[in-house]
Amino acid sequence: xxxxxxxxxxxxxxLRVPDxxxxxxxxxxxxxxxxxxxxxxxxxxxxxxxxxxxxGDYLEIFGSPEPFALGxxxxxxxxxxxxxxxxxxxxxxxxxxxxxxxxxxxxxRSGQVVHMKYGFLNAPGGETVExxxxxxxxxHI
Numbered sequence: 385x386x387x388x389x390x391x392x393x394x395x396x397x398x399l400r401v402p403d404x405x406x407x408x409x410x411x412x413x414x415x416x417x418x419x420x421x422x423x424x425x426x427x428x429x430x431x432x433x434x435x436x437x438x439x440g441d442y443l444e445i446f447g448s449p450e451p452f453a454l455g456x457x458x459x460x461x462x463x464x465x466x467x468x469x470x471x472x473x474x475x476x477x478x479x480x481x482x483x484x485x486x487x488x489x490x491x492x493r494s495g496q497v498v499h500m501k502y503g504f505l506n507a508p509g510g511e512t513v514e515x516x517x518x519x520x521x522x523x524h525i
Contacts, residue, residue, distance in 0.1 A: 387420070389440030396434065396442035397460055401509030404447030406478070408433045410508050411443060414477040415462055415470070437462060445509075459504065459512035467501050467517045474515075478508035485515070487523050499523060 401407040411417040417435035420442070424430035432446045443460070464470040467485045475481065485503035492498060501517040 387440075389436075394441075396444045397457065398444040398446070399460075399509065399511055400446045400448045400450075401511065402447070402449065403509065404431060404433065404445055407445050407447075407507070407509035407511075408435060410474075410477050410479070411435050411437065411445075414474040414479065417443065459514050461502075461514040461516050464515050464517050467503060467515055470515050470517075471503060471505070474505050474507075474513070479505040479513070482506050482512060485525070487519060487525050489521065497521065501525075 399407065408417075408419070412419065412435065415437060417437050419433055420436050421434040422432070424432055427447075429446065429448050429450075432444055435443045435445065437443055462470075471481070471485065482504035485501055487499075487501050490498040490500070499519045499521050501519050501523065503515050505513045505515065507513050
């Protein structure tokens with residue numbers, strides 16, 4: 385059920401894919417996304433799902449035979465607490481590996497260091513998904 389869960393921030397990211405149901409099932413099965421709303425007519429370009437990837441982290445998906453030719457996001461990043469399990473689930477649900485998980489210790493301009501494990505997948509709808517896991521400062525592969 386759709387609910388306002390945040391007061392500020394990004395409401396949703398919109399994705400247009402060739403097969404709405406395949407894409408929605410991928411996010412539901414691979415990342416435990418929950419369906420919170422659906423509208424439009426089956427098989428029409430107004431048919432969409434809103435999936436919740438977290439607490440109000442919404443992904444809106446439309447099925448469309450036409451490629452979306454305007455500005456595009458490079459990728460969407462999804463938090464995980466178990467990179468290997470998340471990669472396995474995503475692959476089992478139709479994703480392919482774009483880059484294997486790696487660890488990075490990124491120094492910021494403020495002097496803080498961001499420690500993360502990350503990896504990229506190609507999802508069944510053609511979009512790129514990055515998985516991110518926080519790691520300790522001494523983490524390595």
